[in-house]
Amino acid sequence: MKMSLYDEQCARDFELMESRIDHFFAEMAVECPYHLPHDARFYQALFSPLSDRAMELFLASGYRRNGNCLYTMHCPDCSACVPIRLHPQEMKLNRNQRRVLKKNQDIEVEFAPITASEENIRLCEKFLRSRYPHKYNDGKSYYKGFFLNRIIPGMEFRFRLRGRLVGTGIVDVGQNWMNAVYFYFDPDEASRSLGTFNILSMIETCLKLDISYLYLGYYIEEVAAMNYKRRFDPHYLYLDDGWRKIDKLT
Template sequence: MALYDRFCNQEFARLERQLDRYFISLRMECPYQLPYEATFYQALFGPLTDHVMELFLAAGYRRNGNSLYTMRCASCSSCIPIRLHPAEFRMNRNQRRVMKKNADLSVHFNSVQMNEENLLLCERFLRERYPQRSNTALGYYSGFFLNHIVTSLELHYRLDGRLLGNGIIDIGENWMNAVYFYFDPDQAGRSLGSFNILTMVDFCRQKGIDYLYLGYYIPGVSAMDYKARFYPHYLRLDNTWRRFDRP
């Protein structure tokens, strides 16, 4: 793994020098409600090759619509990129319970679609969890999920045909990127966010995908810090992916 990351860092350094002039710093209120101004360092892109996207993910970048970005906040460094190596992952007792609790769900991959069913569920989720006026399902799909730079899919979780959860993912030959997950707020007891990660891990194992990027781990933010309960995991700290094993 260290050799892979070294090669990625070297290649990305060359790529970054070529593309740096296209990036801008965008300042705004912290989207995770931390008491600091957030700075997104981002650029718009056209279609990317699988390998270029792999290099950006390995460098800790995230996707938002047709933009790639990383956080460069002046007063905060709480957003820590996190990834799993699916072949290494081992479930704990709670995660086995989550698998058993959701054994009645059907799981299917779909193209990313801004249809009525998805919009209604996403809107319910946003109103319950993130009720800011600017957060709308239409805005999330048109400005965040849909894109033309990488291959993206939806991972649907259904009970007797009814949509309970939807994971937006980007996928390449040797990587998977978890973009977003929303679910029926009435089904919170199912721990669908954890079940979504467990499902992605299983798919990556079946397809021989080595790297599963989970976005940001943000200590103290409950909507994000549950990701660190999956062991072993890797955090990108000081430009290096560091392994963390179960305590």
């Protein structure tokens, strides 16, 4: 698998950076957050503000952000979590994605700094109660411990239907990259495919801002809420320590 010049440079720069920060990382074993039948092992470290380039190198090396932690997966019995990336300038929308755009042409899209507003927290909690009804899941905790951070500037996409908030997408944004952190929506509007619409909105914004790399988190074949990302054509999967282009799988 031949790496692009960009990825080759990122890999070299990350190797130099990693040698200086590796001792900050530790492994933490927990129950799999995606309910797969394996223990999950997070390799993670807490960070203060990072430069745009440092965050770019972490993302290009398959790392993710959760609050003030950066992490990657070191699960001994599972390799289901595969980082996925889009190159917005290459995207070719399929028939279903064009239908989603048409279906949501009445949605107003806002792009603004992350805000732990009452309406955001209410919608987040409604989503969590419907999709992930765990005892300790609540909107305030998600904002305080997950979305807001001291590492890198964060933004959010707000989707409104006649003024009513129906979805919010949390992203990190750099000079040449965008990182999707989380998306929640009104379960009553599930027929609108707002998860797909959120990604389409990110692609459009990346094109406007001349951003070349859009990181979508993990692609997990066995998890429906995570495998729809493969329908974006082409996409790149981080396999064997390199990004591999996957085309025409939609």
